[in-house]
Amino acid sequence: NAGVTQTPKFQVLKTGQSMTLQCAQDMNHEYMSWYRQDPGMGLRLIHYSVGAGITDQGEVPNGYNVSRSTTEDFPLRLLSAAPSQTSVYFCASSQRQGAGIQPQHFGDGTRLSIL
């Protein structure tokens, strides 16, 4: 049981490049979400999904796209990388409980640097 798996673990991009951060979970969780973590800022929600085919914006969605074609996968796409997107990105999943996404399991994170 791998839990939540993120790839890659590290990535360096040049400004303007695009890339996709991969996230997969094997717990059959309905809810998945992407966060960015910056020093002193805690965790900020980028996008989330409450099931296959359903996505919505979080607090800081600009510059990112997501899709959820299967229950297992929830990739995050950077459309045109900017230095302000340098951060650590965490994917999370949770079972449906109550009315919120309430992350229960996080991936190991992707450390992304934009030059």
Added chain:
Amino acid sequence: GENVEQHPSTLSVQEGDSAVIKCTYSDSASNYFPWYKQELGKRPQLIIDIRSNVGEKKDQRIAVTLNKTAKHFSLHITETQPEDSAVYFCAAQGGGSYIPTFGRGTSLIVHP
């Protein structure tokens, strides 16, 4: 929207002492309050949570208390050990919103 403030930002204790981290929230409709522990360079881990219909919850050396009237909740760690050293995040969620709001974290340092 919800606003969560977490204090202190840094907490230094001696091994065996107790540690208390406090969070305040603004939305009285929030009804779910989790706590996460993040060791240096690692993923956040859910360690304990509480819902608004409960005033206190314990799990071995950790406990969380909730005061709905004052809109604050606290994490209590007793008999601290060096492996408790980490950054702890609180969060609040509810009131019709799917989105949890996180505090900015408390760096707990336990000195042997």
